[in-house]
Amino acid sequence: MEKFTALTGIAAPLPQPNIDTDTIIPQRWCKSIRRTGFGPHLFHDLRYGEDGSERPDFVLNRDPWRGAAILVAGANFGCGSSREAAVWALREFGIRCIAAPSFSDIFAANCVANGMLPVALDAPAVERLTALAGDPATAEMTVDLPAQEIRAAAERIAFGMDPRAKHRLINGLDEIAATLTHDAEIAAYERWLDAERRWRRPAPG
């Protein structure tokens, strides 16, 4: 997994609350057995008209946000379906960090699993960042994960972070490999199950 330390890039404002994963990547573009190929369909129905042409009013179709690396989003971002393709699509487009007042839990976990940083901030801080992101002169921001700070124009905004997610992102850890180092404990739990919790097995039916 790609490491995340500090990132400087263009931030795009997307202040609408409750942007769900169906909006991020509509279901009809999720028919795939790969992790790639979703980027062109990111925000498909917001980004393209019925005829497939770009909608000029959508922020990611305009410069400088076409090259955005950061999204400043509304509350409850990534709600709805657990589809990880939402994160794969954002990553492929070039987004590596999302700042919002809140995220759905599953979406936030999917971000971290893909080297993408979800930053939860209080609503006034998000409003200030949204205003800065909306102006091309101030749309460039730096997200510094080790320092847990976003720097944009004169703003210095500190953010909280789950220490475990932070460690994982900074080191680009393969979480399965990390869990497998605890194999002895997993095996011990399995033995306890077999001895003490036999009813928890599926009956051969």
Next chain:
Amino acid sequence: MSSRTLYDKLWDEHVVRADGDGTALLWIDRHLVYEMTSPQAFEGLREKGRGVRRPDLTLAVVDHIVSTGDRAEGLGDDLAAMMIEAMQANAAEFGIAFYDAFDRRQGIVHVIGPEQGFVLPGLTVVCGDSHTSTHGALGALAFGIGTSEVEHVLATQTLPQRKMRNMRVTVAGRLPLGVGAKDVALNVIATIGAAGGTGHVIEYAGEAVEALSVEGRMTLCNMSIEAGAKAGMVAPDDKVIDYVRDRRMAPKGADWAAAEEAWRALRSDAGARFDRDVKLEAGEIAPTVTWGTSPEDAVPVTGAVPEPDSHPTEAKRAAARRSLDYMGLAPGTPMREIPVERVFIGSCTNARLEDLRAVARLVKGRRVADRVRAMVVPGSGLVRAAAEAEGIAETLVEAGFEWRRPGCSMCIGLNEDVLAPGERCASTSNRNFEGRQGRGGRTHLMSPAMAAAAALTGRITDVRELG
């Protein structure tokens, strides 16, 4: 030991290793897998040379992308066919039990899990699907995960998790006639908001919840994710124990006795502390419908489309204006004057036998309105067979409903069952997001009885008027 909630007890029982920082490695008792969110996980295993640790605790099915028409005809969709084939091949390669599209036991993943006795009270259950919260109705800790986590569970049968906060939602008193689990669920979401449950596990309690059938509790727990909660659950009682007894994969003999003893202890202790306590009065809940594009946009059917300016925050006001534009609705329109062209009765929220019985009771001897296309998609092959045996299917077909084969169908619009742009649908599913049932489609969420009533009149209707 100090007083614990139901969630605390389920959590403690499954900790393989506590990390001291509020996270733990949790044992996963059951893993449900289907075609949409698993292929990349299996691919990941192959890339790293890893296997499936416990295929015996894993069950695979196809549901999201299958046709609900004649399956022998094939899909006519190469991408969908590829995903179904991948599921079949992965299940075979890793030794996982698999119900294909022709298996009687096939159906929506959250319908078949409990139906087969694969899911039990007291277990941890995951699936790469957000509505895994459904299984909490049995008193299980059940939650949806992403594909990377699916891979993690396949490889290790565990998942590193952070403990969530405890929320209790009490529904006091008795539900009025014509009001059911779906109405309760929509009211909970409207009360706490679509993000109100974020970071929490909800335990539903109170007289009205206890009075719900196990299937009704599944509807309620199913929608927990639409309030942002990690999981929803109800303490198991006699109804749950009777529901589980004799199911195919449920424990038998001495195992059953031990299970029953364990299940009876699965309830929040009297002094247990909840981080948040929410109370609803059952008597105040009416048949409920959504007007917008978030499940929190719910009002009583006797109400009207709200004025955008009536919302408390500017963000919500802007979102409401946008929703109304998408939905093609004017503020102040009485909900009961909104016409529908399509009716969808199905999904993991409302496609179990009890749901179909409620529909059949209402439509018996009546006809679907002329301009309306109405379909019923049973949640599983066994639900379909039971409904046919009881004469429900016949009643529905006589009334003018299409009677289809089990799958997710128009809940997600991945197969032939989609709304055309601008089409308006009374739907028993769980999400009214823009484009969820097809690009430009307009979804109004409601209970099965309410959707059936809309089918008969061609507009959103208060089911209590039809009797």
